[in-house]
Amino acid sequence: MYASDANAANVALLTPARRSTVDFRDARQARTLLRDLFDTAVAAVSASHCLPPHLPAPPKGRTVVIGAGKAAAAMAQAVEAHWQGPLSGLVVTRYGHGADCRRIEVVEAAHPVPDAAGARAAQRMVELVQGLTADDLVLCLISGGGSALLAAPATGLTLADKQAINKALLRSGANIGEMNCVRKHLSALKGGRLALACAPARVETLLISDIPGDDPTLIASGPTLPDATTCADALAVIAKYGIELPAHVRAHLESGAGETPKPGDARFDGHRNVTLATAQQSLEAASARARELGLHAYILSDCIEGEARDVAQVHAAIARQVATHGQPFAKPCVLLSGGETTVTVRGDGRGGRNAEFLLALAVALDGLPGVHALAGDTDGIDGSEDNAGALLSPDTLTRASACGLSARAHLANNDGYGFFAGLDDLIVTGPTRTNVNDFRAILVV
Incomplete structure (x- = not known):
């Protein structure tokens, strides 16, 4: 799993002093960036702060x-x-x-x-x-x-x-x-x-x-x-x-x-x-962190609601427009959003609303090059599972196919947890002891 200690070891790659050398097209650095933004968002809304x-x-x-x-x-x-x-x-x-x-x-x-x-x-x-x-x-x-x-x-x-x-x-x-x-x-x-x-x-x-x-x-x-x-x-x-x-x-x-x-x-x-503390505060902190690293960040909304898979369709359409046409934002950039989606349970799989969102996003993007994403619950628990959320890369569907995993089948069964666990792409933080709901970041490079 995408453990926090591994992220801590990698975050040195993203210090402001090295921002001119960060290559966000590199899969490892892209994932490290997204996790860094998530951790920054959570820290900004901690009770101690x-x-x-x-x-x-x-x-x-x-x-x-x-x-x-x-x-x-x-x-x-x-x-x-x-x-x-x-x-x-x-x-x-x-x-x-x-x-x-x-x-x-x-x-x-x-x-x-x-x-x-x-x-x-x-x-x-x-x-x-x-x-x-x-x-x-x-x-x-x-x-x-x-x-x-x-x-x-x-x-x-x-x-x-x-x-x-x-x-x-x-x-x-x-x-x-x-x-x-x-x-x-x-x-x-x-x-x-x-x-x-x-x-x-x-x-x-x-x-x-x-x-x-x-x-x-x-x-x-x-x-x-x-x-x-x-x-x-x-x-x-x-x-x-x-x-x-x-x-x-x-x-x-x-x-x-x-x-x-x-x-x-x-x-x-x-x-x-x-x-x-609010979702907007967490998004603003993540946006400021992205800018420190030399990356444009855009907050789409702090209060998005609706079915997780429907929200994913809209996010995928925006990411595709940025990737393909440079509209409404030029790449490279990161798109941030918060709120609380819902899941109408149809299957018997495991997975909270953030895993559901990310799985639906994977299906909608269909391996679109240059798009990486993270979705996680700021309390560290996605629904009732032990993960905060998961990570998505352009090669997610290819890797899934090689492992015998069908994104569409897992989505139909509300089994985002099972899908991303099979790829070792879950984010596991443990309880963060704060809670401003969903955090989503889509990196387009």
């Missing part, structure tokens, strides 16, 4: 830290390193995404389908914020993945109900906004309810955004922010994707029992939220 400047002043009373998400443990670690004064609390993160903290407890739980560990952590968080006063501060650390990790079923619903609906949403092709709309209205804490549980303490929410467009009310289903969506909106999503609901879950939504607190609710007065 982004969080410290935004810490509030300590309150008169107690400070309690709570939070959920793939970056929650790293955020808690950054708080501990820079906080002046007493501190306690609990955050929940995905299995394997923990960090060593001394004053803030870190609990690990399941993602993307919630489990009992997440449900217990959610209950303990509510208990921690009971009995606070107006002199106290609740510092809430929220990042992508928090919807599944902060599992607190609404009254009358069970964890099994949430697990089944979550699985159905993940397989449906629903985008993150649609999924979180449903999740908010089946939860006891999402959609602003966690903030209400902290009253009368002031709540400051620090967020790392995994949402295209960076709407803070959608990040981890907005547990500390008021929610403009309704139970009717949630039912519309369910109908759109033909998801079957148990009678008692449908009744919960139809009765309005799942309604969330709305914008303008005075109970949120005095609270504050700050978005620390």
Whole structure:
């Protein structure tokens, strides 16, 4: 696999001092460049880099830290390193995404389908914020993945109900906004309810955004922010994707029992939220790094959504236009984009949305000379696999054929992981403990 230690050894090839001698047509240097851009993008949105400047002043009373998400443990670690004064609390993160903290407890739980560990952590968080006063501060650390990790079923619903609906949403092709709309209205804490549980303490929410467009009310289903969506909106999503609901879950939504607190609710007065890191920041960092190396970089968008294979078709068309006609950009250049694609599961293969994107891109480019690409999830985990993403070269299909691998067959089976693993082209970073979603880089030389 394209290991990080190998990349570290090669990155000396790409130092600014040697940029005039870098030959991006060389396959090895092209791959090293793409991995360097990915690593740069991830580092730019790490909690240790982004969080410290935004810490509030300590309150008169107690400070309690709570939070959920793939970056929650790293955020808690950054708080501990820079906080002046007493501190306690609990955050929940995905299995394997923990960090060593001394004053803030870190609990690990399941993602993307919630489990009992997440449900217990959610209950303990509510208990921690009971009995606070107006002199106290609740510092809430929220990042992508928090919807599944902060599992607190609404009254009358069970964890099994949430697990089944979550699985159905993940397989449906629903985008993150649609999924979180449903999740908010089946939860006891999402959609602003966690903030209400902290009253009368002031709540400051620090967020790392995994949402295209960076709407803070959608990040981890907005547990500390008021929610403009309704139970009717949630039912519309369910109908759109033909998801079957148990009678008692449908009744919960139809009765309005799942309604969330709305914008303008005075109970949120005095609270504050700050978005620390976004996909745009990661793309700008990668773009700056490319320019350091003497390469033009163009950010296509930070908020691309849609089916991964459809997004790949559009990216392939742009790359082909650049390669063939020098439009809209002259080569050599690198095209960057972010956001969150979706995959409607049709087969039984392994692979997240970035592997799916890259496999569809390989099919669409059909070995076009001079085009290399990387797609990866900034959290280090593409879907539920152990890779962040993968790499594509002009010779990918040729090498695949020699190994008996069919790109089209693997795409039909949603098996991007199996395809790129067979070529030793997976990118394996381990959990990065941050999360601003997809990162894509296409090098055209």
